[in-house]
Amino acid sequence: MESCQPHHHHDAEVEAIPDGALRFECMCSAGGSLQAVDEVRWMESHPDLIFPAVPFPSKHVFAATGTDALRGLVRRHHDRLKATVVGALFPDDPRMFAMAVEKAADFVVEACGGPELFTPVHGPMRMRIRHFPVSIDEHAREVWLRELLASFDDVGFPEPVREEYWNWMEPFSIRMITRRTTREQPRRHPYAGAAASLAQATTAVGDA
Amino acid sequence: MESCQPHHHHDAEVEAIPDGALRFECMCSAGGSLQAVDEVRWMESHPDLIFPAVPFPSKHVFAATGTDALRGLVRRHHDRLKATVVGALFPDDPRMFAMAVEKAADFVVEACGGPELFTPVHGPMRMRIRHFPVSIDEHAREVWLRELLASFDDVGFPEPVREEYWNWMEPFSIRMITRRTTREQPRRHPYAGAAASLAQATTAVGDA
Numbered sequence: 221m222e223s224c225q226p227h228h229h230h231d232a233e234v235e236a237i238p239d240g241a242l243r244f245e246c247m248c249s250a251g252g253s254l255q256a257v258d259e260v261r262w263m264e265s266h267p268d269l270i271f272p273a274v275p276f277p278s279k280h281v282f283a284a285t286g287t288d289a290l291r292g293l294v295r296r297h298h299d300r301l302k303a304t305v306v307g308a309l310f311p312d313d314p315r316m317f318a319m320a321v322e323k324a325a326d327f328v329v330e331a332c333g334g335p336e337l338f339t340p341v342h343g344p345m346r347m348r349i350r351h352f353p354v355s356i357d358e359h360a361r362e363v364w365l366r367e368l369l370a371s372f373d374d375v376g377f378p379e380p381v382r383e384e385y386w387n388w389m390e391p392f393s394i395r396m397i398t399r400r401t402t403r404e405q406p407r408r409h410p411y412a413g414a415a416a417s418l419a420q421a422t423t424a425v426g427d428a
Numbered sequence: 429m430e431s432c433q434p435h436h437h438h439d440a441e442v443e444a445i446p447d448g449a450l451r452f453e454c455m456c457s458a459g460g461s462l463q464a465v466d467e468v469r470w471m472e473s474h475p476d477l478i479f480p481a482v483p484f485p486s487k488h489v490f491a492a493t494g495t496d497a498l499r500g501l502v503r504r505h506h507d508r509l510k511a512t513v514v515g516a517l518f519p520d521d522p523r524m525f526a527m528a529v530e531k532a533a534d535f536v537v538e539a540c541g542g543p544e545l546f547t548p549v550h551g552p553m554r555m556r557i558r559h560f561p562v563s564i565d566e567h568a569r570e571v572w573l574r575e576l577l578a579s580f581d582d583v584g585f586p587e588p589v590r591e592e593y594w595n596w597m598e599p600f601s602i603r604m605i606t607r608r609t610t611r612e613q614p615r616r617h618p619y620a621g622a623a624a625s626l627a628q629a630t631t632a633v634g635d636a
Binding site: 237238241244253256257261262263265267268270271272273274275276278279280281282319327332333336338339344345348349352355384392396399400401403 | 477482483
């Protein structure tokens with residue numbers, strides 16, 4: 221399939237440090253000194269960003285909402301984003317912006333159990349690959365999530381499926397991060413308490 | 429220490445997918461379909477970028493080179509970078525550019541076993557954190573490496589320690605990547621064959 225490439229993530233391998241080699245302790249350790257010694261010192265391998273598991277929605281989400289409610293949520297969400305730092309990541313041209321929003325809505329409708337509006341037109345999901353042209357950092361993700369949560373109320377999104385929808389988008393959005401600005405893993409925002417944790421997270425950086 | 433923070437990479441944990449849960453197969457699998465089914469489907473966790481182990485140089489590198497040869501290498505390398513896409517990542521102002529180069533040279537001298545020029549002035553290494561303000565993608569890393577390799581010849585860097593120096597910088601440079609543009613792990617460029625593999629890698633993207 222189109223999305224299956226050589227050196228795909230399944231192939232990720234970590235090289236071994238030779239037996240008996242000196243270790244260059246992480247700078248967290250008191251032993252870490254930059255200055256070289258007699259032997260080569262090995263700094264250990266570790267992953268940077270770890271994508272958490274993502275629970276994709278059941279078709280009960282579509283059953284409880286329908287095409288219009290899902291499209292309305294996506295449109296309201298993007299209207300809100302325009303007033304934030306995330307808005308600058310979208311096309312300036314209003315028609316191009318609208319096309320991006322409708323494409324996102326097509327994706328959401330299909331992923332929630334509605335008509336197949338996305339795949340027949342755009343091909344396999346490949347959501348991370350689709351976001352590579354855009355520089356999306358950890359803060360942009362949290363602003364995006366904050367505005368999604370507020371949009372639930374704005375459009376009166378059905379209460380019984382808000383949490384299932386959130387549990388999908390909250391970890392899935394981590395896979396759209398293309399620009400790292402911190403060593404920490406992205407903060408998690410469970411549905412219970414998300415409004416407060418996102419307000420705190422996004423205010424700390426000074427975004428309006 | 430200053431570099432040790434909450435949610436540091438040591439704390440990275442991967443959540444478990446519930447027992448018996450449906451799996452949302454990777455799109456590589458023939459089973460992957462975006463459209464929702466009766467149950468929630470879990471897409472598996474995986475790391476994005478994996479930092480390989482890094483062999484920091486022994487003090488034999490300084491013994492074979494000395495302060496002037498190491499500083500000369502770093503200066504020549506950065507002169508070369510100015511003519512590439514990587515040059516745009518540095519300050520425009522010539523004095524600011526020169527300060528960045530001399531700081532890098534201080535780091536290299538100390539890390540190779542020379543005088544402690546870096547740590548007493550700038551504090552712990554924290555090289556990834558220092559690069560967070562700059563958007564450095566996989567291609568920029570390969571251009572950086574290509575110009576380093578060419579600089580060995582330009583300055584007549586002592587042959588016996590070229591490979592040890594390269595074996596340090598080649599994996600270490602992966603930790604400076606802050607902007608991801610591909611799902612694949614960054615390409616590795618072992619010293620033997622690096623000139624050819626880097627020429628091929630950087631030409632493919634069309635960088636002069």
